Amino acid sequence: MSATADACAAGPFVHPALFYRGDTEYLAGTVPFVWGGLAADEPVAVAVPGDNLALLRRELGADAERVRLLDMTEAGRNPGRIIPGVLRAFADTHPGRPVRIIGEPIWAARSAVEYPACVQHEALINLAFTGRDVTILCPYDVETLDPDVLADAEATHPVLIDGEGRRPSTVYAPAAVIDRYNQALPVPDGAFELAATTDLAAARALAHVRAAACGLSADRLADVEVVVTELLSNSIEHGSGSGTVRLWGGDGEFVCEVHDRGRLGDPLAGRHPATPYQPRGRGLLLVNHLADLVRLYTGDDGTTFRAYFRG
Template structure:
């Protein structure tokens, strides 16, 4: 059997020196081979790489992952595949989607993203290196890195992961999503989509969501509700509520999303439909999903202008 041309190692690093030692030679090797190179990492790490590359930085596409990948569901279509699809031949990418300031609410989507990269790039001529901060991330996160990457690199060099099982990670973080008992709740069908849009707009104004983000929220909820009508048995249940720093909405129906890459890969130019979840991932600050043969719930998060909650580094995930 031919070896898959896709290469997906995790880089375990501790401190600035190990970070530079693991990333900059990887970039330089790619440039020397004439491979297009992109780097999508959090801002401080991006500055380190830019400074270390010097004039060579101009040859690399540099992206701040805290902006481009705030919603992990946006990273494969909007960052990784967007770059790879621009080029012929092998591409080389550094993507750091998990860092200590990620919240515990974001992490399940992050872990699923790392697992799904393997599906999204199977058979593609690409190398995607994913750095992991071993000082700032929890043991659970590092253990998941072994499950989502076939190879792990540390100061001892590369080694095969004995626990590589990306589909298990996708299933593990396919977690039930239960709305709070005091959430605003309404049923929606084909006759009530317009009423739902008005309700969502009013709720967003009450929550203090900015006008442009209110427009994004209304469009997002409308797409989810329309999916329930078309694919979820003709009816959906919509919940809206506010947490200290976030406006949340979730839509539940009787449908089942069989393809784990739904909403995570670019739509083909001639494809009819199938763009709803892509749009949802593009607009929301975070998307979580729970899907089984008995039903699906999609929860979207829109940040409000207040401090964020607990961070990933000190928690179980």
């Protein structure tokens, strides 16, 4: 498996899924990929969950100092943050050079609420890196992940690697995956609603009060205020001229969403890194940076952004 994992680093952009069983197969599929990049003087980053990060760090030994290592449970707890804040943040600092990244955004502890955002992220990688000389290897634990998750991985990755070798995916269809997980977001009973508003101050104040009642810390309350302001501002400016704000939560979690009647046209909205001299267009990027999870639905009845915050 090590030879096949290393072989997929050819071409302008390569996005293989690595299906592994246990630590031995994980290391066989990832360590030669890292060492191959280092031997070729290519920048290498690894963003995987903490246990696998520790496993790789031990196996790489002194070479770990030459690799950008990130715990994906922190850096990528919101999947909408991974492209701009992890993948592009690393690749864009090495312009004109081939880059290798191991990114593991899906693991067994991901919740059912998080998963649609995770699989959409995997599909959007293909759009975000088209034409780039970048290889992003995505490990999937076949012993702990559901068969449906593995099937989705085959649809979001053009190349598949497992114990039998390397092969092209016969069901690769990332656009269809993005559409399939573009799901309407039901609103729970008891949610507070501020309908069709342009009043940023009122939305911010109400969100602060409701989030405080859910037990969020002072720092998280400040984040909630920023996110509600940015989402409603986006609806006013780019949606239908106003937005409906909905707020709910409990037990240390708070959720806010903003719905408008506009239709989102850019599937990478909120995932484009901002340039230092960019005066506008940072709002949705900031939302992804601050929230613990962002879900999105856009359809004929409009667009909804939903942001989750944990205490």
